[in-house]
Every structure is written in C-alpha cells, then in structure tokens.
Amino acid sequence: MGAPPHSKVRQDIRELNPRVIEARREFHQHPELSWEEHDTQVRILRRLSAIPGLEDVRPIARTGATALVRGNGEPCVVWRADIDALPVPEKSGLPFASQNPGVMHACGHDAHIAIALGIAELLAADPSALPGSVRFVFQPAEESCGGAEACIADGVLDVPHVARALGLHISADLAIGSVNVAPGPFFAAPTTFTLELSGLGGHAAAPHQAVDSVVVAAHLVTALQTVVSRSIAPMETVVLTVGKLEAGYRGNVIAESATLSGTIRTYTDAMRDLTIRRVEEIAAGVCAAFGASFTLAHDTTCPPLVNDDHVTSIVRAEAEAFFGAGHVVAAPSMGAEDMSVFLEARPGCYFWLGARNEAREIAGRHHDAAFAIDEDALALGV
Template sequence: MTEPAAVARVTRDITADLRAGELEAFYQDLHRHPELAFREHRTAGSLAGRLRAAGYEVTEGVARTGVVGVLEHGDGPVVWLRGDMDALPVREATGLPYASTVDGVMHACGHDLHVTWLAAAAEVLAAARDTWSGTLVVVGQPAEEAGGGAAAMVADGIHERFPRPDALFGQHAAPGLAGFYPHTPGLTLSASDDIDVVVHGVGGHGSRPESTVDPVVTGAYIVTRLQTVVAREIAAGESAVLTVGRFHAGTKSNIIPAEARLALNVRTQDGRVRERVLTAVRRIVEGECAAAGCPVPPEVTVLPGYPNTVNDAALDGEIAAVHRRLFGEHTVFDFGQAMGSEDFSLLAPEGVPYDYWYVTSTPAAVWEAAPGEELTEKVLNVPGNHSPLFAPDLSVLAPGVRTLVSAALARLGVTA
C-alpha cells in the first residue's frame, strides 16, 4: 500500500487532462441508448473499442455480453476494476435533452456513469502505465439488475481465463449531494432472494363464486399476512425487508381465474434471519392456500439472488484514506449498512479482498429543494436509483474517474 498522499498526488497529476466535454459526450451517448440485461451489445462494443485503443488485450462475449480488458505492465499485484452496464425497464421522465431514445428502457440506476468512469479510468491508467507496476484487469459486467451477470461471468470462466485478482474494486452512483464518497467497512449491502408463488384455485363465472376457489382472494390474504413476517417474526434489532412486487391474476372482470401468481423479494443481512423469513413465507403461503381449500398445494420457488456485500475492512480503510487525501477529509464518511443488493462480490474469488463504495450524484439545486434538514431525510426526498426521474449531476464524471484511478494505484503502487 502506497502512502495515501503519494497516491493522491499521482492521481491528480495523471487525471489533470481529463476533458469534461469528452466525458459528457460519452456518458450522454450511453444514456440515450440504454440496453437491458444480456442485451448490452452496443454498450459493450463502445467499452471494448476504447479499451483496445488504449492498449488492452480485450475479450468480448464473456457471459454473452461481458467485456474483459487486460493490461500487463511489469511485476506486481493484479487489480480488477468492475463496472456494470445494463439498464432498467423504466420509462424515463427526466426531460433531459439526452434522455433515453428507447421506449420503456432507461439508465435509472447510473450504470451509464459506471461505464463512463470505468472506460476513462482504464484509459488514464494505460496512458500513465509508467507510474505503476502490475496487471490491471477491467471488467464490463452485464446484467447486474437481477440478471445474474456476475454469476454468469464466473460460470464462463472469468476466474480461470484471466489473471487472478489480488484486489477487486467497484463503485456506485448514489443519491446524495454530489461531491461525497461514502465508504463502509465490513457489511455494506444486503443479500437478496426472489420468490415466485403460484396459487392454484378453481376458476369459474364471476356470478357463481360458490362453485370456485378464488385464487385472487387467497393471494390477497397471502399479501396481507406476509406483512407480519418482518413486523412479528423478526427481532427489532435485526434487518429484513419483504416486498411483494408483482401480483398477476385473471383476464376479465367477470371471470374468476384458476390461478394467481405473485413475485416476492426478500432482503436480509444475516443468514439465520434469511432462513427464518423464507420459512415463514412458505408457511404462510401454504397455510392460506389450505385455509381457502385450494385443490392442490401452491408452488413456492426460491430463486437465490445476491449474497451480502462485505467490504474487506482493512482494504476499505486504505482506499477511504486515499479518497480523503484526494477530495478532502469531509467528503468521506460511513453511511452504514444498506438494504440494497449487488452481485459485485461474486466476482471476487474466495479469499480475495474487495472494496465497494459510493459516489453521491444529486445536483445541488435538487438537493437544496428537497424537504428535510438531516441527511437521511434529504436522501428520501430526492430521485434515487430506479426512479424515472434519476438524473445524476454531470459534475461527478471526472471525480468518479479519479476514485477508480486512485484505488487502482493504491494497490498497484506508485513507481514515479
């Protein structure tokens, strides 16, 4: 680990020529052309082209649309930098002049920023390779948004086909007044599981409900009863979130359907709590279906999603120290554990330390206009990730490049 002051100094020197106009043009182009999970062909092509031009050995098509660039420069550690590329099925409502041109698809989570930061950081580090020694691996990951992109890259041999990392770094755009870089040592993001439920009833005419077993009513009881899981079965000191995100049944107002389908999402930070919640969900679904007299038991399918994201505390402390020297002591703070989830950690082979931090991106005018006095109140009242109004401040483009560059240099070491 190079001294934070030296890393910050070299980072400032080698990023001094970052051109705001070029960063904005690349970012806005990505924002105009969002692509859903495993369809990021244009985005991946743009990233791959820039990496090749910078001198990286580039492999495309990893896990279908993933990109990996490798740049070797002497002896030293192997550092991976990761950025996710996919957009969301959200209809944009920002009114920006560079708003999405794809109906119903938007970069509502900031992955266009992530690709911009990743590409520019890779170019800066390649141009300044005489300042460090080791191997840099740049990972453009597909399908982070519940698409299993990291797991797919692992299944496609990313750990065997490319140099094994000694450290893995990633970052995420987040709501909050632009200009801050929250770091959390240890647990920072929660585990996530999806659950699909099929309730089997007996369909029939809406005028003769006595001849049916109504899966809509049964499903409604399930949704209501599920609200008691966190409130009544999880200790007050534990964290869990259970959301019913989809409830689909029926085709017409006077037809009682034969089945109802629900989709649930569970967020937890402890393995025992996770098992308790999943067990409660299954018990409630089966119990309500039995109480309603459903002809066959329900189908309850747990789709394991993302594990907890647990930063290596020592590594996070090192990178946080570098960011404080780079941006100022007041800009780095611990925002605590979040209920959001990520598949970033799956890219780290067992035993490899990783660090994942945030870059706050809310424009000052939006932040000041939001109700609330405290930070936590303000954050709840500005457009956040997955909102159709999510519109990061362009002032974060260059700083987001510097956070990645400085993290890489902290581990690769500074030779000049």
C-alpha cells in the same frame, strides 16, 4: 515508485474530464438491455484500443470487454464496471437522451463505463508508477444477473492472478462530493418468490359454493407482514415485500386462482432460509384455514455483497483524504448488486459515489424515467 500525490492526480483528472463526460453521453444515448450490449461492447473496445499502454483488449462474456494496465510487481486488482441499461422509456429531457426507444441508462451504468475508461486512460499514461497491475472488466447483464459469473468463467481473475476486486456505483441519492462505504454486508441477496393459490371458482352470488382465492390472497398478504416483525430477530435485517397480486377476470365471478409475487432481501443464507420457511408455513396455514392449496417457487439470483474489512479500510482512508472525513458515510443498502460474485471470489470493496445536486435541481431516482446525475461526479469517480 509509490502512488502520485493527490494534487497531481487532481490535475490529471481535470485534463481528462471532458473526455470522460463525452464518453458518458455517448453511452447514455445508446443504451442496451442485459445480454444485448453488442453495440456497447463495440464502442467500449474501440475506446480501449485507442488508449496507448493498454494490453489484452478483448471481448469477454458474450457482450462484455476487458483490458489490462500492466504495472510493476505481482499484485493485480480488478476494477469492474457494469454496462447494461433498463427497459425504461427516458423522460429526462437531456439533449443526449436515449436514442433506443423504451431503453434507458436509468441506473448510471453509462457513468460506470465512462469512469472505468477514464481510470484506464489515467493509469495507462504511466504504468511504471503502479506497484501492480489493474484488470478492467466491463460486465454485461448486471440487471438480470449472470454477467459476473460469465466474466469470471472467461478467466478475468486468473491471468495475471487478481488479488483484490474494486468498483463503484454512482448514486442519485447521495450528495455529490460524498462517498458511502462500509465493511461487511453492504448489499443484500435478492430472492424472488411466487405463490400460486388454488381455490374453487363460482358465481359471486353463491360464495358458499366456492373457495375465494381473492380472500385467501388478501389474508396471506396481511399474514406475511408478520414474518419480519415476529419471526426475525430485531437485530437482523430482512425485507419481505409482496409487489404483485393477480386474481380474477370479472367482478361477478369468484376467482379460482390467485398469484402473489414479491422479493425477499437478506444479508445471510440463514436469514434467507428462515424467511422462505416462514412464508411457506404461513401460506400452508392460511390456505388450510380456507380450504385452498398453494405452490411456492423462489430463486436467489446473486449472493449478498460483503466488503472485505481490510480493503474497505484502505478505500475509506483514501476517500476521507480526498473528500474529507465529513463526506464519507457508512450506510449499507438492501438493494442487490452482482459485484457480490466478484467479492465472493476475491476480497475487495464496492462503494457508492454521490452524484446528487439539489442546488442544480439534479435529484432523480434510480430506475426512474427522469433519472439524472451531476456529471461533475464523473471526475470524482476517476
């Protein structure tokens, strides 16, 4: 049996929508940080266990959960939803605001949970209509990274064998009723770096007797701006940002040391390696010029997210049929997302679902204390 027509799906979603909104609000009130999603896990498992037709409902990856809708035939698709929150004190003013001080679902993962639960309930109501099975994965620790690997290590792609991977991210930047999806690199690989500079401290009135780490750091920050503009080919996409600089402890003391830390975003290993090499070479040159020394540490926490061409073409066609071609855009992001780990293991597609509604003054920003979404987007996600 083929998939039901869009009109039937829309009607089923309308009936389901109040429960999806209620679920989102429950999880929004009870956010938990990466690897601390114990209560979240319990709530997800309780809801999954209450859905008739779901199989293999169980905890995974320490604080995650999984369930299976078993349809007809061999193909199996995984639908992944991340579940962790952020260390952000909520200032949204919502009546269902966070009850966990200092922690907030400020990136929409509460919506991801609710949408996945809604899809599971919708599909489990008539599994015979499915030409294959759907494995639902509620993944912990996306914000810190590591959760995707833990889920895969627990075998979520193995029994039944998963052939494709799908998921979405709610967007406070994209208008409601819109989808952003594109083949190829869609999210970047995040690389953090730290430069420790060592000079020679001294009295501020005798700078000739010291090696001023503040001056070295200032020159280095400026010099690093040339990495992207002068060392990277114009057709490549790379971001290098120094986001933190620490040095000194008194205004009349020349700082002996300084620390610079930042992030690099790239779509390929080659560009990452080139950028890191240039950071090291520039740091060596600047430090040599001033008589300082340095150490460089860097870490790439997850690979770039690359959407499969074929699967993405199917997702885009469905989005255009549902939302209209004028509401589907293709705009890759330099953000990072460890759904990339699933998409390294299986071909698939990850996309943005719009939830911004300026007409209703719902226009928050991700990772912001006032983050908000239009809940009408939840039904569209289902």
